[in-house]
Amino acid sequence: MLETQDHGAVRELRLARPPVNAFGCALVTGLSQAIEVAEQQAAADGSIRALVLSGAPGIFSAGLDVREVTGSTETALALVQAFSTLQQRLARCSLPLVAALTGHCPAGGTVVALLCDQRVMAAGEFQIGLNEVQVGLYPGETIFRVYERVLGPARAAEMLGRGAMVNPAKALSIGLVDEVVDVNAVRDVALAKAQEYARLPPQTAARTRAMVRADLVRIYDAPRESLDSLLADGWVTAETRAAMLAALSGSRR
Numbered sequence: 553m554l555e556t557q558d559h560g561a562v563r564e565l566r567l568a569r570p571p572v573n574a575f576g577c578a579l580v581t582g583l584s585q586a587i588e589v590a591e592q593q594a595a596a597d598g599s600i601r602a603l604v605l606s607g608a609p610g611i612f613s614a615g616l617d618v619r620e621v622t623g624s625t626e627t628a629l630a631l632v633q634a635f636s637t638l639q640q641r642l643a644r645c646s647l648p649l650v651a652a653l654t655g656h657c658p659a660g661g662t663v664v665a666l667l668c669d670q671r672v673m674a675a676g677e678f679q680i681g682l683n684e685v686q687v688g689l690y691p692g693e694t695i696f697r698v699y700e701r702v703l704g705p706a707r708a709a710e711m712l713g714r715g716a717m718v719n720p721a722k723a724l725s726i727g728l729v730d731e732v733v734d735v736n737a738v739r740d741v742a743l744a745k746a747q748e749y750a751r752l753p754p755q756t757a758a759r760t761r762a763m764v765r766a767d768l769v770r771i772y773d774a775p776r777e778s779l780d781s782l783l784a785d786g787w788v789t790a791e792t793r794a795a796m797l798a799a800l801s802g803s804r805r
């Protein structure tokens with residue numbers, strides 16, 4: 553489900569859960585653990601200096617696994633809790649993170665991308681954005697604040713409120729991604745950006761990065777909504793299950 557490849561001081565963590573790299577509990581937990589291992593190795597010997605998160609050509613991730621969200625209450629709770637842990641791991645990650653968005657990147661895929669330092673997206677008929685409201689999911693204030701940090705208050709409110717998805721060109725124009733390149737070049741460009749981070753003087757770079765991401769860390773240090781309330785009122789509800797089952801049924805047609 554997760555492939556690891558080192559490119560010198562850059563470690564690539566590639567989502568490999570066909571067909572759409574859906575974030576199920578196992579993949580989410582595995583990604584969290586892989587990031588932790590990389591941070592530990594970096595602290596121990598400095599051999600890892602940056603991370604690239606990538607997907608498969610045509611798809612980065614379709615977001616949270618609909619089957620798990622609409623499964624038993626226990627399954628849904630486990631997934632949401634694991635995804636919350638992953639968000640915190642990404643927000644506090646001591647290593648620079650570059651997202652290689654190799655294709656479609658809705659919902660949970662966008663959340664992961666937003667928590668990276670830079671985002672490189674494939675050109676083409678792909679979509680990115682937080683479309684949770686369209687499938688009956690309440691995104692929560694923490695995710696809104698992360699969106700707002702990247703897009704600004706007005707744009708984030710407008711897009712989140714209607715669950716808007718945009719193509720790569722539009723994503724670039726509004727600052728949701730930093731570069732758009734051919735789908736076959738996404739990983740190479742992302743790796744090159746990560747290598748730029750890896751070549752910086754380590755102590756100065758780490759201190760500077762901690763400064764510029766301090767506002768992001770504060771979002772997770774002092775959330776305005778508890779995870780329990782988010783789960784009970786925004787995820788594990790009859791409306792959510794009905795909307796997501798309808799979406800799942802539509803995807804099978």
